[in-house]
Amino acid sequence: MKQKEYQKDDTIGAVNRHKILAAAEVEFALHGFAGTRVQHIADRAQLPKTNVLYYFRSKEGLYLALLEDILSLWNGEFDEATAEDEPAQVLANYIADKMEISRTRPDASKIFALEIINGAPNLSGFFKDQHATWMKARVEVIEQWIALGKLSAVDPYYLLFNIWATCQHYADFSVQITELRGKPMESQDFIDATKNLVELILKGCGLKIPDEFHTNKVKS
Amino acid sequence: MKQKEYQKDDTIGAVNRHKILAAAEVEFALHGFAGTRVQHIADRAQLPKTNVLYYFRSKEGLYLALLEDILSLWNGEFDEATAEDEPAQVLANYIADKMEISRTRPDASKIFALEIINGAPNLSGFFKDQHATWMKARVEVIEQWIALGKLSAVDPYYLLFNIWATCQHYADFSVQITELRGKPMESQDFIDATKNLVELILKGCGLKIPDEFHTNKVKS
DNA sequence: CAAAAACTAGACCATTTGGTCAAGGGTTGG
DNA sequence: CCAACCCTTGACCAAATGGTCTAGTTTTTG
Numbered sequence: 001m002k003q004k005e006y007q008k009d010d011t012i013g014a015v016n017r018h019k020i021l022a023a024a025e026v027e028f029a030l031h032g033f034a035g036t037r038v039q040h041i042a043d044r045a046q047l048p049k050t051n052v053l054y055y056f057r058s059k060e061g062l063y064l065a066l067l068e069d070i071l072s073l074w075n076g077e078f079d080e081a082t083a084e085d086e087p088a089q090v091l092a093n094y095i096a097d098k099m100e101i102s103r104t105r106p107d108a109s110k111i112f113a114l115e116i117i118n119g120a121p122n123l124s125g126f127f128k129d130q131h132a133t134w135m136k137a138r139v140e141v142i143e144q145w146i147a148l149g150k151l152s153a154v155d156p157y158y159l160l161f162n163i164w165a166t167c168q169h170y171a172d173f174s175v176q177i178t179e180l181r182g183k184p185m186e187s188q189d190f191i192d193a194t195k196n197l198v199e200l201i202l203k204g205c206g207l208k209i210p211d212e213f214h215t216n217k218v219k220s
Numbered sequence: 221m222k223q224k225e226y227q228k229d230d231t232i233g234a235v236n237r238h239k240i241l242a243a244a245e246v247e248f249a250l251h252g253f254a255g256t257r258v259q260h261i262a263d264r265a266q267l268p269k270t271n272v273l274y275y276f277r278s279k280e281g282l283y284l285a286l287l288e289d290i291l292s293l294w295n296g297e298f299d300e301a302t303a304e305d306e307p308a309q310v311l312a313n314y315i316a317d318k319m320e321i322s323r324t325r326p327d328a329s330k331i332f333a334l335e336i337i338n339g340a341p342n343l344s345g346f347f348k349d350q351h352a353t354w355m356k357a358r359v360e361v362i363e364q365w366i367a368l369g370k371l372s373a374v375d376p377y378y379l380l381f382n383i384w385a386t387c388q389h390y391a392d393f394s395v396q397i398t399e400l401r402g403k404p405m406e407s408q409d410f411i412d413a414t415k416n417l418v419e420l421i422l423k424g425c426g427l428k429i430p431d432e433f434h435t436n437k438v439k440s
Numbered sequence: 441c442a443a444a445a446a447c448t449a450g451a452c453c454a455t456t457t458g459g460t461c462a463a464g465g466g467t468t469g470g
Numbered sequence: 471c472c473a474a475c476c477c478t479t480g481a482c483c484a485a486a487t488g489g490t491c492t493a494g495t496t497t498t499t500g
Binding site for chain 1: 249250251252253254255330333334336337338339340348351352355374375377378381382384385386388389390392393395396397399400401402412413416417419420421423424
């Protein structure tokens with residue numbers, strides 16, 4: 001249909017674009033938009049600076065492309081949940097998803113956080129609207145669950161905020177967490193943290209914890 | 221003892237220093253360190269740029285002075301809690317304190333968050349050590365509570381991380397929260413959010429909620 | 441295999457910006 | 471009242487940095 005399908009992923013252009021985006025993700029997460037040097041992105045990608053500007057029209061263009069990539073991570077199973085689904089399972093999976101993103105894409109999470117903290121100057125009105133619409137639909141599902149007695153009467157907004165806050169924290173504040181624990185979060189630690197979190201939130205909503213998320217506190 | 225006690229608060233120098241710090245807090249929170257212009261701080265403080273550099277040796281000097289101010293907010297009642305105290309009351313108050321900071325000093329919270337996200341490049345080793353020491357002592361108290369049966373067996377680290385994450389979220393992500401709720405968080409909303417949060421966390425720890433933090437879900 | 445398209449890359453530039461300087465104005469204490 | 475000190479301010483500067491230009495090289499395509 002269109003010849004711009006450069007997602008072939010093995011053309012020289014696609015490979016370089018990918019290298020640059022990966023390098024940019026690290027740099028922007030580490031220094032913010034203004035603090036990031038195009039030269040440093042180039043160095044990290046092992047390409048000359050001019051090359052970076054060749055593939056992306058400008059620093060801002062690169063940033064926006066990266067941001068778009070990142071926002072696509074925000075979609076998941078919870079998006080299609082309905083009142084018929086079991087809240088315990090849906091919420092537990094949602095939390096697990098979010099935690100998995102924090103573990104595998106911490107820099108993406110950080111860039112998003114920086115963007116929001118600074119007043120979301122680069123998030124398009126389209127994204128905001130879409131997000132607000134998503135939110136309204138999710139809130140409605142949660143309210144239906146409550147009406148059906150599947151869930152105790154929690155405020156849907158605060159519930160979702162709490163989930164985001166805690167999950168994001170493991171990515172955004174990883175430096176502090178590592179400092180305070182004396183060691184970085186390993187794969188197993190994330191599993192534990194996830195179980196803890198699921199237990200906390202679900203217990204707070206008066207839900208039974210799905211088997212696979214039970215903590216092994218008591219070994220009897 | 222020393223004549224450098226310019227905390228008189230009404231000398232011309234003290235007043236200007238204060239104005240500059242307040243302006244800097246807004247600007248740094250909004251644009252990050254690298255993205256902030258000294259000129260903009262000066263404009264906001266309604267002083268010429270040279271004046272800002274006169275009171276603080278450099279942009280970095282100003283930032284560090286501000287950061288020091290901000291870190292002093294992190295002290296509170298929980299610092300002196302012991303195993304004899306009641307966990308429900310101590311934790312509830314701690315959460316309420318943190319939420320109050322998020323409400324009244326959101327920019328301070330944001331600057332701290334930016335600092336951590338970017339790898340804490342300006343937090344002194346001294347602060348980190350102090351913080352780690354504080355953490356160890358708090359963890360110990362929580363473990364004693366658990367040993368005494370005052371608290372169900374939660375991981376103290378995850379418990380504290382959860383509290384910080386959720387409380388900070390209301391400051392750092394205020395833009396998103398406003399966007400999704402369709403209106404900014406008012407004083408009363410913070411009270412509700414705090415009660416919700418206290419209920420969630422305490423319930424998760426198997427604690428009874430102190431009267432003053434009860435939500436008014438059921439009016440009977 | 442030749443021409444077009446995609447890519448690489450050094451040299452270079454305009455602008456922005458943190459910071460300096462020097463000169464002058466106010467205030468205060470002795 | 472004067473001298474020391476604190477404060478104010480416009481003019482100016484050097485360095486950093488995003489971005490352009492031009493020219494050459496490689497790859498693709500007809």
